[in-house]
Amino acid sequence: MIVGCGRVGSTVAMTLAREGHQVTIVDHEARSFQRRLDPEFPGTKILGNAMDEDVLIRAGVEQADVLVTLTNGDNRNIMIAQVAREKFRVPLVLARIVDSLRAAAFRELGIETVDQTSIMTNHMRRAILGGANDEALAEASVRE
Amino acid sequence: MxxxxxxxxxxxxxxxxxxxxxxxxxxxxxxxxxxxxxxxxxxxxxxxxxxxxxxxxxxxxxxxxxxxxxxxxxxxxxxxxxxxxxxxxxxxxxxxxxxxxxxxxxxxxxxxxxxxxxSTKVIDSLIEQEIATGDVVPLAALRRGSLEIVEASIRETSPAANRAVRDLDLPPESLITCVIREGKAVLPQGETVLRPDDVVIALVRAEQQEDLQATFRTSS
Incomplete structure (x- = not known):
């Protein structure tokens, strides 16, 4: 289950669907589906606000093996991730978080956070300086 | 502070x-x-x-x-x-x-x-209090949420009127904690008989509030 049909969300959804997984994508704007998804996208599209539990249930959160939340709001992703994990017991939950400090704080609370800023920074640094130690850098940017 | x-x-x-x-x-x-x-x-x-x-x-x-x-x-x-x-x-x-x-x-x-x-819930429960006299009215949610304190007024036609507390069909996770009778609080025993015009204060698990309703409400 993918929450948020932006550039990243739609690409993750289409990639996994093409690999044969059963994929449901949730967004609160119908336009996002039209703009971002292939017309032949084989998965399910659910229109609604994922902060609303009824929308999550309608999208099948109770049967989901994985939930990835990729909306534009860090806090929204944090909340959706925790609802999925604590309330609906989804086995694997990933949340995109742009603010590295917040990502680190919630990683400590047990949420799998994808810290976009650190990942980008790493890639840039490696592209510029050649293979460096990713983890040391991620740590450094978190402590900053 | x-x-x-x-x-x-x-x-x-x-x-x-x-x-x-x-x-x-x-x-x-x-x-x-x-x-x-x-x-x-x-x-x-x-x-x-x-x-x-x-x-x-x-x-x-x-x-x-x-x-x-x-x-x-x-x-x-x-x-x-x-x-x-x-x-x-x-x-x-x-x-x-x-x-x-x-x-x-x-x-x-x-x-x-x-x-x-x-605030949505507070306003909603105020409205409920206005319109639902005789029914079970939520007063407060206890910390951690799952328990509610509710009150119910006993009417003459209520299935609970003139019955002892121990004989009521209460939902399993509910407890009558207090009966207000003629302005005084009474701590009820099993043998306490509920009378019309009593107000009952009960603790109930949130999911069972509707079942508790059935215990007190006059069927129309």
């Missing part, structure tokens, strides 16, 4: 004024610079301009020594994150979050927020 109020909207503004008038040390965190300036003009230098969801902001304003953090922005998710960070990262012993969607109450409690206030 040192109290941090996150969100300088109407609720945050009036809360800050009230707390200041009682002599507390209060800091209100507001991210909109114009709104922050307005509050400063009106009640003085008690405003920190910044995003109260951010770790760094909470660090700068001395959250670790706050007695209470209250998050009253209009966004449930922001209030959740502020309270969680205050609690887990800064060890604040009491966190209070305002919510708009009353369905979030349960999950907020589960995620460690000490108190959750839903």
């Amino acid at each position: 040192y109290i941090i109020v996150v969100g300088g909207g109407q609720v945050g503004y009036h809360l800050t004024r009230t707390l200041l008038s009682k002599g507390h040390e209060v800091l209100v965190v507001e991210k909109d610079p114009r709104r922050a300036a307005d509050i400063t003009d009106e009640i003085g230098p008690v405003v920190f301009e910044g995003d109260g969801c951010e770790f760094r902001v909470l660090q700068q304003i001395g959250t670790a020594r706050a007695d209470v953090v209250v998050a009253v922005t209009g966004d449930d998710e922001d209030n959740l994150v502020t309270c969680q960070v205050a609690k887990r990262k800064f060890g604040v012993s009491r966190t209070i979050a305002r919510i708009s969607d009353p369905r979030n109450e349960d999950i907020f409690h589960r995620l460690g927020i000490d108190d959750v206030v839903s």
